Amino acid sequence: MCEMCLHTPCLKGCPNAPQEQPIMQCPNCKADLFVDNTYYPEFDACEFCIDDYAQKVEDTRCDYDEDRYHYYRDKELEERFK
Helix, strand or coil: CCCCCCCCCCCCCCCCCCCCCCCEECCCCCCEECCCCCEECCCCEEHHHHHHHHHHHHHHHHHHHHHHHHHHHHHHHHHHCC
């Protein structure tokens, strides 16, 4: 029995617990994937790749919306002060 967590075998968060071995490596980002990670074979990507892609799309969308806002605002100001 472990002196720290009082369990046999040790609990997952215990410092005496054996290191968890990855079940595979993502072919896209090369991250080690463990049992609780998600891998999407149809996209050949893991949850980290999907999250990164979603963030890039969101950043692009924000930039596009902001540019579009400034375009129409400037156009309205030009017409107002002709």
